[in-house]
Amino acid sequence: xxxxxxxxxxxxxxxxxxxxxxxxxxxxxxxxxxxxxxxxxxxxxxxxxxxxxxxxxxxxxxxxxxxxxxxxxxxxxxxxxxxxxxxxxxxxxxxxxxxxxxxxxxxxxxxx
Amino acid sequence: xxxxxxxxxxxxxxxxxxxxxxxxxxxxxxxxxxxxxxxxxxxxxxxxxxxxxxxxxxxxxxxxxxxxxxxxxxxxxxxxxxxxxxxxxxxxxxxxxxxxxxxxxxxxxxxxxx
Numbered sequence: 001x002x003x004x005x006x007x008x009x010x011x012x013x014x015x016x017x018x019x020x021x022x023x024x025x026x027x028x029x030x031x032x033x034x035x036x037x038x039x040x041x042x043x044x045x046x047x048x049x050x051x052x053x054x055x056x057x058x059x060x061x062x063x064x065x066x067x068x069x070x071x072x073x074x075x076x077x078x079x080x081x082x083x084x085x086x087x088x089x090x091x092x093x094x095x096x097x098x099x100x101x102x103x104x105x106x107x108x109x110x111x112x
Numbered sequence: 113x114x115x116x117x118x119x120x121x122x123x124x125x126x127x128x129x130x131x132x133x134x135x136x137x138x139x140x141x142x143x144x145x146x147x148x149x150x151x152x153x154x155x156x157x158x159x160x161x162x163x164x165x166x167x168x169x170x171x172x173x174x175x176x177x178x179x180x181x182x183x184x185x186x187x188x189x190x191x192x193x194x195x196x197x198x199x200x201x202x203x204x205x206x207x208x209x210x211x212x213x214x215x216x217x218x219x220x221x222x223x224x225x226x
Contacts, residue, residue: 031212042116042203042216050211058213090157097212098145098164103157 002026006091006104013081013111021076021107023091031094032074033058033101034066036087043090049074050097081111114139116206118217125194126225133189133220135204141165145207146180146187147214152200160202163187194224 004025013019025032030051035043045058049068063085065077074093078085088108092101115138125131137146148160161171163180171178175192191198201221205214 033213035216040121040218042118042218043205043214045213045215048211048213056211059215088155092157094212098162098207098209099212100147100159100162101149101157101214102159105156 004091004093004102004104006089006107008107009105010108011110013078013109015081015083015111017081018077018079019081021078021089021091021109023074023076023104024072025074025091025093025102026072027093027095027102028071029093029095029102030071031097032068033092033094034064034074034076035090035092036060037090037106038087046076046089078109083111085109086111114141114144114206114208114215116204116215116217118202118204118220120220121218122221122223124223124225127196128193129224130190130192131194131222131224133191133202133204133222135187135189135217137185137187137204137206139206139208141209143209145209147205147207148178148187148189149203149205149216150200151203151219157203160189191222194222196224196226198222199224 033048034046047066049055091104201219204217207214
């Protein structure tokens with residue numbers, strides 16, 4: 001029972017590099033979300049998707065892009081990494097809106 | 113805009129003490145959902161409870177209980193007879209009914225000492 005799987009778990013990037021954080025879920029959930037968690041802070045919504053082919057911006061979308069070509073996958077792309085993007089990134093999913101979120105184990109990203 | 117405030121940044125208690133974590137929210141919606149999540153030291157996020165705005169009944173689950181008061185826009189969480197394993201960061205969250213996006217508070221770090 002995998003649930004929500006995120007890869008990689010850790011990554012160090014140099015300023016200006018790009019990378020994709022992978023997120024996949026096997027629960028056939030329609031709703032998927034990307035959050036970032038800065039030290040001592042709550043989770044801030046980056047992007048979300050209500051179904052395959054549909055994505056929208058959250059609270060802090062600048063510097064990120066997403067796509068949702070399948071129900072299962074919701075990758076997050078970082079272009080031109082900046083130190084301000086150093087954070088822990090969580091992917092989450094839910095069957096329908098306003099239901100509990102299932103979270104991945106997180107990706108710890110450092111941009112140096 | 114929605115907002116969730118957890119005024120207590122850190123709480124430290126001794127095992128077996130009762131502890132209450134406060135959560136105050138702001139929303140213009142008449143229908144909304146409130147959640148509590150636990151983040152233990154291992155880092156994963158675990159769902160604890162979901163409550164909709166029309167259900168103001170308090171809920172008890174073992175040592176955990178939740179008090180929802182619409183009049184004061186609060187959704188407080190009480191742990192009775194705390195244990196060391198309760199040490200974690202606890203997040204309160206508010207979900208909007210439009211796209212189901214959850215807004216999280218900054219969390220309360222609970223430390224339970226033996």
